[in-house]
Each structure stands twice: as structure tokens, then as C-alpha cells.
Amino acid sequence: MTFGDRVAKAVAERASQLVLGLDPDPARLWPRAVELAGGAGDPPAPPVARAARAVASHCALAIEATASHCVAVKLQVACFERLGAHGWAALADVVRRAREAGLLVIADAKRGDIDVTAAAYAQAFLGETPTVFGSVPGLGADALTVNPLLGADSLAPFIAAARCTGAGVFVLVRTSNPGAADVQELELASGGTLSERLATLVSELGAPGVGAAGLSDVAAVVGATAPERLARLRELMPNTIFLLPGVGAQGGKIEGLAPAFSPSPAGGLVAASRGIVFAHERDGGDPEAAAGREAERLRELTWQLTS
């Protein structure tokens, strides 16, 4: 089954296009996660080990509280990587938890490098690595975000690896941050912006990977903070799943995202992170209940746009 078909099926079954973004800050975790991480132990565990345990618990609790409203999780790899080897073990643990909850797993790693290195990253996140001691499985994500600055030959290994396993690749086309304009919005001599050129590249690379649902395994990251550009990007990428970060804390509004949800409701996936996980700070109540309510609110708001 192709990635596009897997996403279309999951969106239909769960009646949700909501992606729970997890970018755990080990200085700002849910209190119950810190409790679950336990005491220092005897001999005392170093801070990194306890922090990684707490991060894994925090993510597990957030998944438990919201999974029934979501179709996928987006794991911000930086937030695990800053805890080194312990953080990577926590990341693997969270991938397992998300799968058990029936969610697709998007590793938000924004990797990009020359072909031989891109192939190594693909092994890390989507595939497996041959070694002299036997094969080593990778993280087992369903999709990975990648950076296209190095051109088509740097994306090819990611796409090849993804296509082998029914996984997907989300290429950065127009990111959600204000500085995106510095580079992505530059006007090209040949007409259009760099972002539009990247969109064309995504569409071309994705053409062989379009499944029965009309969606490709080469997908795009398109910030929810620039809704005025969505219609044009949809024109250039008619069969592309859009991952739309930037809703909530970054100022993006779901109401502006309608053009994303074509050719089918699964054409757009809305990622919300801090808005869900810190809903209790705005709405009161305990973190679990507030996150669940906010996820359901975002799910319904998005679903209504497309029906």
C-alpha cells in the first residue's frame, strides 16, 4: 500500500486530519510525567537518564490523552536529540507508543545531505542499516521531513527508501516561520518564487508515487502561517499531501487552510503542538483533559472544513 493510500485510509477511518506535534521541553513537562520518571534511584541516575525517562512519559501521556482525535504524531527530533543517546532511546520508545495507539509517525527531522549521507539518514529513520554483525533496524517512522536545499539528487535516496516500505517524505516547501521569506520567497529570474520552484520539484519527484487515492508519497511541508499562498501551492502540487504546521502558538488559523484539503480530505494534515500540550495553561484543568478537549476541538474544526 502506498503512503498516500495509507494516509487516505487512516484519515477516513479516524475522521481526523489532526497531527499531534510532540516537541517535549525537559524543563516544562507535564507534572505526572516527572512523577512517573521516579526518584533519582540508588545509585542516583544522572539528570540525562531521568530527563529522558520523563520526556518519554510525557509523550506517552500526551498520546494517550489525544490519540482518539488524531491521525498521526509528528515527533520533533531535535527535542530528543538534545538528550543524546538517552534521548534517542526515548524517541524510539515514543515511536512504539504512537504505533500502539494506531497513529502514523512522522519524524520531523528536516534532514538533507548529499546522496550517500541522505541514504544513511533514510536508513536511520525509514529503513535499516546493513552492518558486519547483521542488519540494524531504523526508527521505523512512517514518514520523515526533509530539506531540499541540496537538490533532487539529495532527495532521491529518501524517496527510494520510503517507496520501498510504503513510507513517505515531507519536503520543506514553505515553512511556518517569519524568516521563511528570506530565502523561500525570493523571486527567481525565470519567474515565480523559490518556494514555487520547490513545489514543482516535489510534484515531479512525487509523480511515480501517486496511489489510488490520488495522493503521492512525496509530500510537502507548507506552513499554516501563510494561508494566502496555499491556493497557488495546491495548483503546483495537485497530488501532494500538505503537512501544515504553525497552527496555534505560531499564529496559524485552521479556517484559512481550505485549499489544502484537496484532492481529498487527506490532502491536508494539520499539525498542532504547543496549542494542545499546553492547553491547560490557557483553559485550566489538568493537562490530560485539556489536551484531549483541545485536540477534539481542532479535529472537528478541520473536519468541518472538508465536509
Next chain:
Amino acid sequence: MTFGDRVAKAVAERASQLVLGLDPDPARLWPRAVELAGGAGDPPAPPVARAARAVASHCALAIEATASHCVAVKLQVACFERLGAHGWAALADVVRRAREAGLLVIADAKRGDIDVTAAAYAQAFLGETPTVFGSVPGLGADALTVNPLLGADSLAPFIAAARCTGAGVFVLVRTSNPGAADVQELELASGGTLSERLATLVSELGAPGVGAAGLSDVAAVVGATAPERLARLRELMPNTIFLLPGVGAQGGKIEGLAPAFSPSPAGGLVAASRGIVFAHERDGGDPEAAAGREAERLRELTWQLTS
């Protein structure tokens, strides 16, 4: 001491601009590294644990064989990351070995993300992470490669973190792969290429970080495979250290790199990976001796260009 001054001092002291690139392939390690990783043990260790041990040994042997000819190591993070948590532990081990050998450590991770996430990556590689259990030290690299597609606000947290500790940031300006042309060589409506625009951005961001030696802490990755562009990029980035990958296996030649070595010999750092580590496959002899000879040859060839 600023990063630029640290590099200038190290280059002068070691009479070398050579950077040992380590991108260990766990299916193709030096035989002695595989032996050092030991047997399976009882109970047998899983392949990932043995592969990570062998990768760390391979890198330690390569550092030992070549350190006296080099000024820095460039660690390809993808090659460790594909071994998950074990790989990250090996990476931390190799950082320690390189430091003990007196080498600067460049983490070649090509990270790039929105500001809050860029700050998390900076904690991972250059700084430390506050947690509810106490502070967790990062990898402790001297420099990190970063991707500028997300614009100036995505680079700022890396530069701020680096400047705090005398570390540096290498921004991708013109990479060494053929596909670099797809995006980086696009002509802009305002004139010049995207790569040249990135060079201007690097120079601006780096201006406050120029040290006594005339070199900034915001450096650039400029592939050795496009020597015809070096003079123009040097014009646009007069105070920038160029990291020049692509010599050897990718076809770049040291002889073409002269414009890089200004304003001082430390203005250019030549990275060679497979050409050194697999020198024995071309030259014969044991891997250690062949790597040492090739490193010395590349060191001398580069040094002569600048004296």
C-alpha cells in the same frame, strides 16, 4: 577566544588545514575495528551494540593514524544516527577521542529548523539543556554545519549558542553534490544566484563575530567540486572560513582551491573522508599506514598552496 581565532591558532600550530572526515559505514569498517569490537559476548550483544562499538573503534583508529596531520575532524552525524541510541553514544565517544588528539570537532549535521527547534539543536550539539532534573551537557562540538533554507531567524539561535562558547557555525552556501545546481545555482530576479545570496547572508550574520585573526564564527560550506565559483564567493564572504568538502571521492582537487585561503591560511579547511580512510584500497598496505600517508600528502599539498 572567538571561533575564528581558535581556528587560526590551531591551523598555525599544526601547519595543517586538513579536516579528517569520518562517515563510518558499519558494513565497511577497518578490520582491526571489527576485531576490537569483540565477540558477541554471553549473552550475545545485539548487532546494533556490536556495530556501534566497531564504529567507535574504527573512528578512534582513523583519528590515531592521521591526527598529527590534521587540524579537525568532521563527523558525519547521519552515520552514527543510523545506529540509534547506540550510535549516539559512539558519536559522543568519538568526540572525546578527537579532543584528546587535539583536534577541533565539526559536527556535520546540516540541521535547520524554526527558531525554537534550532535552539534545541544548538543545545544538542553546542550547548546544554536545562531539565527539571538539572542541566544536561550537549555533544560539545566546536562547530556545527547548518542549513539556511529557513532564513535568518532560523540561523540566529545556532549563532547565539556558538558565540557563547567560542564555537562556530558552518552555513551551507554551495554544496559539493551535482544536484546543488538545482536549487543553489538558481538565478534570482534581483541578480546573482541563490548561493550568492546565501553568501551575503553569511557575511552579514558573521560580521559581529569576526575575531583578531579576521575570521568570523559564522563560516560556510563551499564544495571543493565547484572551484570556478570560489573567487566570487570569497569576494562576498571576505572574513569567512570556508569548509571545503568533496576532495577525493567526489572529484574535487586541492590545486583548484587557492582563492579559499584568504584572508589567511586558516580561511580554508579541506575536508577529506573516503580518500583518507580507504587509501589502502587504492595504495595497498594496512589501513592505518595508508591513511596516515594520504593525510600527510593532502596536508602538505594544501599547506604549499598557501605559503
